[in-house]
Amino acid sequence: MSTKEKIMDAALTLFAENGYDGTSVEQIANIVGIKAPSLYKHYKGKEDILNALIDSAEERYEVMFGSEKNIGKVPQSREEFIKVTMERISFTMRDPIIRKTRMLFVQEQFRNERISEATTRHQLDGIQRMFAKIIKGMMDEGIVVKDDPKLLAAELTAPAVLQIARADRQPQCEKECMEYIEKHLRHFCKVYMR
Amino acid sequence: MSTKEKIMDAALTLFAENGYDGTSVEQIANIVGIKAPSLYKHYKGKEDILNALIDSAEERYEVMFGSEKNIGKVPQSREEFIKVTMERISFTMRDPIIRKTRMLFVQEQFRNERISEATTRHQLDGIQRMFAKIIKGMMDEGIVVKDDPKLLAAELTAPAVLQIARADRQPQCEKECMEYIEKHLRHFCKVYMR
DNA sequence: CATTATAGCTAATGTTCATTAGCCCGTCAA
DNA sequence: TTGACGGGCTAATGAACATTAGCTATAATG
Numbered sequence: 001m002s003t004k005e006k007i008m009d010a011a012l013t014l015f016a017e018n019g020y021d022g023t024s025v026e027q028i029a030n031i032v033g034i035k036a037p038s039l040y041k042h043y044k045g046k047e048d049i050l051n052a053l054i055d056s057a058e059e060r061y062e063v064m065f066g067s068e069k070n071i072g073k074v075p076q077s078r079e080e081f082i083k084v085t086m087e088r089i090s091f092t093m094r095d096p097i098i099r100k101t102r103m104l105f106v107q108e109q110f111r112n113e114r115i116s117e118a119t120t121r122h123q124l125d126g127i128q129r130m131f132a133k134i135i136k137g138m139m140d141e142g143i144v145v146k147d148d149p150k151l152l153a154a155e156l157t158a159p160a161v162l163q164i165a166r167a168d169r170q171p172q173c174e175k176e177c178m179e180y181i182e183k184h185l186r187h188f189c190k191v192y193m194r
Numbered sequence: 195m196s197t198k199e200k201i202m203d204a205a206l207t208l209f210a211e212n213g214y215d216g217t218s219v220e221q222i223a224n225i226v227g228i229k230a231p232s233l234y235k236h237y238k239g240k241e242d243i244l245n246a247l248i249d250s251a252e253e254r255y256e257v258m259f260g261s262e263k264n265i266g267k268v269p270q271s272r273e274e275f276i277k278v279t280m281e282r283i284s285f286t287m288r289d290p291i292i293r294k295t296r297m298l299f300v301q302e303q304f305r306n307e308r309i310s311e312a313t314t315r316h317q318l319d320g321i322q323r324m325f326a327k328i329i330k331g332m333m334d335e336g337i338v339v340k341d342d343p344k345l346l347a348a349e350l351t352a353p354a355v356l357q358i359a360r361a362d363r364q365p366q367c368e369k370e371c372m373e374y375i376e377k378h379l380r381h382f383c384k385v386y387m388r
Numbered sequence: 389c390a391t392t393a394t395a396g397c398t399a400a401t402g403t404t405c406a407t408t409a410g411c412c413c414g415t416c417a418a
Numbered sequence: 419t420t421g422a423c424g425g426g427c428t429a430a431t432g433a434a435c436a437t438t439a440g441c442t443a444t445a446a447t448g
Contacts, residue, residue: 003425003426016304017304017305018305019213019215019301019304019305021213021215021216022215022305024404024405024406025405025406025407026404026405026406034425034427035426035427035428036405036406036407037406037407037408037409037426037427037428037429038425038426038427040406040407040408041424041425041426042425045406045407046406046407103304106300106301106303107213107300107301107304109300109363110210110211110213110297110301110362110363111211111212111213111216116363116364117364119363120360120363120364123356124356124360148381151377151378151381154353154378155349155352155353155378155381155382158349158352158353158355158356159348159352161352161356162317162318162352162355162356166314166318168304169303169304169313169314170310170311170314183345184345184348184349187342187345187349188349191385197395197396218434218435218436219435219436219437220434220435220436228395228396228397229396229397229398230435230436230437231396231397231398231399231436231437231438231439232395232396232397234436234437234438235394235395235396236395239436239437240436240437
């Protein structure tokens with residue numbers, strides 16, 4: 001891993017934990033194993049690092065939600081839908097980089113316009129568009145009752161998003177959150193699936 | 195309004211907008227109309243102000259969700275339920291103190307244990323317990339289909355909570371958010387109400 | 389009227405922080 | 419061999435910040 005990448009990595013960890021203002025350039029340099037001034041050989045300043053982190057999050061988002069490739073095939077049964085959905089949610093909840101990015105965005109959303117806008121785009125539009133497509137697929141196959149796919153997607157994902165946010169701030173409740181999400185998912189299936 | 199209250203008020207506004215670390219004692223004093231050192235006649239320090247704000251938020255929560263008085267009577271029709279629910283949500287979304295407290299809590303949730311714990315208690319437990327009671331009441335009256343009231347409450351409130359969070363960071367979308375919430379609410383009623 | 393507490397002020401302190409200046413060493417191309 | 423450059427270093431700078439010390443005026447209390 002190059003020094004530039006190490007800086008990004010360390011900054012993301014610290015920003016997520018202590019916030020942007022609560023993190024000093026020296027702390028970042030310490031983790032990387034260099035002195036603070038050396039950091040300026042790689043980035044113009046602290047804000048430049050934040051912008052690089054936002055860029056990188058946007059790229060990741062583009063890869064995950066930009067194309068429709070990663071939706072996979074339409075689940076053919078209730079249990080299959082529950083399984084792949086729980087896997088997807090579990091990954092999103094636990095992946096360290098996604099988790100730290102979420103925590104960073106949550107904290108900076110009111111001061112940084114790019115982050116504010118990206119949060120809405122990722123958390124609401126992206127996820128719901130994805131699930132709307134899956135649900136639409138299942139509607140077409142007759143597995144799910146006919147209804148507005150976007151509304152159903154929002155109902156499906158919103159409780160999960162809130163539980164993920166809870167697990168971010170209270171990691172000791174992670175298991176409980178996942179169970180709660182599964183309960184919701186099963187209830188959703190009971191109501192809307194044949 | 196006493197100076198002590200003015201300080202709380204100014205601090206809440208600034209903390210919500212710029213975060214705790216992003217706010218200086220001098221900025222708070224400026225809004226109040228005193229010099230920074232005078233502030234220490236009222237509070238031991240910056241953190242003391244934050245703690246007072248948390249105390250005050252907890253008291254407010256206790257008043258709003260502590261007793262069951264403020265649930266009001268069980269709505270007798272779909273339209274009545276929609277009306278009172280939208281009013282409740284609109285108030286929660288727009289009331290300046292509640293809004294700023296929410297924004298402060300969102301930003302500090304990872305660094306302050308009291309806030310972390312309170313966020314879960316207010317955002318998940320409190321709201322859902324309240325709506326579960328209303329829904330339970332309507333189930334008993336036969337207006338809502340028999341089901342787990344807490345699950346239904348979570349499904350009802352989760353999309354609203356996310357839209358309120360969106361309106362907090364993008365106030366220009368407030369109207370859009372409210373319309374979105376009403377759409378969800380009506381869909382919820384279509385699915386679960388007779 | 390005397391005294392005491394309250395709540396403001398200015399000046400100062402010590403710390404932390406982001407950033408810059410300028411030096412040095414190793415690598416690699418000309 | 420030379421020279422340029424990348425990437426590290428130390429030292430320094432200047433600003434911001436939380437907090438303390440100590441003075442003063444006004445209001446409340448005896």
